[in-house]
Amino acid sequence: MGLASFLNTFYRTQYGVHPVVAGNLATISVLAGSFLRPVGGYLADRFGGVRILTLIYGLVAVILTALACHPSVTVTTVLFTGTLGLLGIGNGAVFQLVPQRFPRELGVITGLISAAGGLGGFFLPTSLGLLRDCTGSYAGGFATFAAICLASAVAIVHITRAWYGIYIRTGGLASLPVASVSEPLLAQEGS
Numbered sequence: 001m002g003l004a005s006f007l008n009t010f011y012r013t014q015y016g017v018h019p020v021v022a023g024n025l026a027t028i029s030v031l032a033g034s035f036l037r038p039v040g041g042y043l044a045d046r047f048g049g050v051r052i053l054t055l056i057y058g059l060v061a062v063i064l065t066a067l068a069c070h071p072s073v074t075v076t077t078v079l080f081t082g083t084l085g086l087l088g089i090g091n092g093a094v095f096q097l098v099p100q101r102f103p104r105e106l107g108v109i110t111g112l113i114s115a116a117g118g119l120g121g122f123f124l125p126t127s128l129g130l131l132r133d134c135t136g137s138y139a140g141g142f143a144t145f146a147a148i149c150l151a152s153a154v155a156i157v158h159i160t161r162a163w164y165g166i167y168i169r170t171g172g173l174a175s176l177p178v179a180s181v182s183e184p185l186l187a188q189e190g191s
Contacts, residue, residue, distance in 0.1 A: 002121035003087070004030045006128055007080060014138060015073045025077050033084035033091075040092020048171025049097035050160045056090040057153035064146035068139040093172075100174050101167045 007026035011017040017025065044052045063083045067076065094113065102109040124145070131141040160172065169175050 002117075002124035003080075004033065004084060005121065006125035009125070009129070010138065011073070011076075013132070014070070015076075017073065025073075025080075028077060029080040029084040032081045033088035036085045036088035037092045040089030041096050042092070043089065044093035044096035044172065045174070048168070048173040049093040049100070050156060050168065050172030052093040052172070053090055053097075053156050054153045056086050056093065057149045057156070060086050060090075061146040061149035061153070064142045064149065068142035068146070070137070070139065096174070097168070097172055100172075101163060 004026060007029060008019070008022045011022035011025055012019060040052065040056075060083055063079050063086070067079050067083075070076075071079065095110075098109050098113070099106055127144075128138060128141040131144070132138050134140075160168065164170065165175070167175060
């Protein structure tokens with residue numbers, strides 16, 4: 001949501017768009033991100049969360065690099081809609097992986113992920129604004145976040161290698177059905 005909260009300001013400062021129009025353009029992107037979250041969960045269940053997240057981060061990096069070139073407002077809106085849509089899919093994929101890796105710490109891990117999202121919601125627009133103030137352009141910010149996305153894709157692949165066969169199958173598919181994971185937890189609670 002950090003990128004979503006930034007869009008209204010971006011459209012106004014970058015393109016001089018009227019505030020109402022800027023809000024409407026931002027809303028299109030936000031809706032894509034919101035409605036595609038369940039699709040991300042579905043795709044992660046079918047193809048694996050690691051596979052989906054790695055692909056998402058790579059695609060978002062490409063789009064952010066294109067945004068650094070400051071295309072027209074129409075192309076920018078399409079690119080932002082794609083970015084937020086992909087990030088929504090990525091959100092669904094993250095929550096497919098959480099119970100696989102942390103079946104006994106779901107509440108804590110979900111809370112940590114939400115906290116990280118909240119910090120990102122502050123950090124992203126603030127850093128984009130600061131970089132624009134320093135350089136006169138948003139290009140450096142988009143390029144920086146594209147590099148972070150690529151680094152995240154590499155980190156996911158590297159970190160999750162140790163999970164294969166223990167927590168997940170190839171690509172991040174669930175290694176155990178959810179019922180198999182939750183039954184021992186319920187039995188522990190009853191004792």
